[in-house]
Amino acid sequence: MSPVHPTDLRSLVAALRALAEPIAARVDVDVVAIEVVGASGASGRVLRVSLDKAGGATITDCTRFSRIFSPALDVADLVATTYTLEVSTPGIERPVQRLVDFERFVGCTCRIKTWDMDSRRRLKSVLTGVEGDEVLVTVDGVPRRYHIDDIERANLVLSLDEYARLGEGLHPLAPASPPVAAPKAARAPRLSKDDGGHSPPVAKKPRPSRTLKESP
Numbered sequence: 455m456s457p458v459h460p461t462d463l464r465s466l467v468a469a470l471r472a473l474a475e476p477i478a479a480r481v482d483v484d485v486v487a488i489e490v491v492g493a494s495g496a497s498g499r500v501l502r503v504s505l506d507k508a509g510g511a512t513i514t515d516c517t518r519f520s521r522i523f524s525p526a527l528d529v530a531d532l533v534a535t536t537y538t539l540e541v542s543t544p545g546i547e548r549p550v551q552r553l554v555d556f557e558r559f560v561g562c563t564c565r566i567k568t569w570d571m572d573s574r575r576r577l578k579s580v581l582t583g584v585e586g587d588e589v590l591v592t593v594d595g596v597p598r599r600y601h602i603d604d605i606e607r608a609n610l611v612l613s614l615d616e617y618a619r620l621g622e623g624l625h626p627l628a629p630a631s632p633p634v635a636a637p638k639a640a641r642a643p644r645l646s647k648d649d650g651g652h653s654p655p656v657a658k659k660p661r662p663s664r665t666l667k668e669s670p
Contacts, residue, residue, distance in 0.1 A: 463490055465601070469532050474503060474523055481518045483507045487549035491608070498536030501527075504544045511623060516541045546617045550608040557584040561627050562612040566591065578611065583618060645648050 470488045478485045486504040505511045505519060520541045527539065550556055550564060560583055565576040579591035579598070588599045615628035 464606070466490060466532065469500065469530075470503075470527075473526060473530055473532065477522045477526060478505065478519060480522065481515060483511050483515050483519060486544050486555070487551045489549060498538060499533065500538050500540060501533070502540045502542070504542060504549055506544055509623065511543045516543065519572060522661050546612050546614075548610045548612070548620070551605075553584050553587065553589070553602055556581055556589045556608075558600075559610060559626065561625075562616075564591070565611060566600065566605060567607045568600060569606045570604070571606075576607070 462514055466613055467490060471485060474485045474488060481525075483645065484507055486506045487502075489502040491500040492498065492501060502525070503519070505516055507515065507617075523541070523638040524539055527533075550559065560581050562581055564579050564581050566579050566589075567576040571577075577591075577593050579589055579593050581589070582597070583590040585599070588597050589600050589602060589605065590597065592598070610626070612620065615630070619628055619630075620626050
């Protein structure tokens with residue numbers, strides 16, 4: 455009996471996540487996002503799986519996951535066309551798919567595209583919270599809400615500083631830590647001859663090097 459393939463992109467992504475998450479748990483990583491890119495033509499699609507964990511996922515983590523997920527994907531036969539599997543860590547345009555991540559990044563700017571939007575259009579929004587299964591945002595100062603199942607794609611819009619804080623395990627909008635001043639070296643006390651001591655020698659400044667140039 456041949457497998458039943460998902461009939462649309464939304465159900466395909468859900469089926470891929472259901473397959474990927476137990477495998478990710480086995481190798482101690484989280485599935486941040488699963489994206490299906492490209493049309494189902496002769497060239498095939500690209501399946502992008504983004505992984506992360508506390509302290510940041512590594513190439514080794516991605517390799518361990520891929521070695522288990524790739525054969526499981528072949529057995530499940532969820533994708534009816536040819537495809538290329540890409541497993542990586544999130545970049546500066548970090549995808550956001552889970553409610554827990556929409557809540558985690560409250561205050562951040564995010565580009566959101568819903569399933570019923572034009573393929574070229576994405577709304578630049580500010581994440582303001584989560585209520586139940588709905589994501590709360592503001593677009594040009596106007597509050598909006600989207601059901602999580604209606605969001606096709608969402609990506610954070612981060613500056614380099616915000617991305618660096620995220621890499622340190624901080625919220626992207628967390629205030630920068632003040633620089634820690636290096637402790638000053640203790641100076642040895644100078645004793646006078648009356649105290650039975652000797653004044654420490656004064657270091658001479660080194661002379662700048664000089665080069666002798668001879669005229670022909």
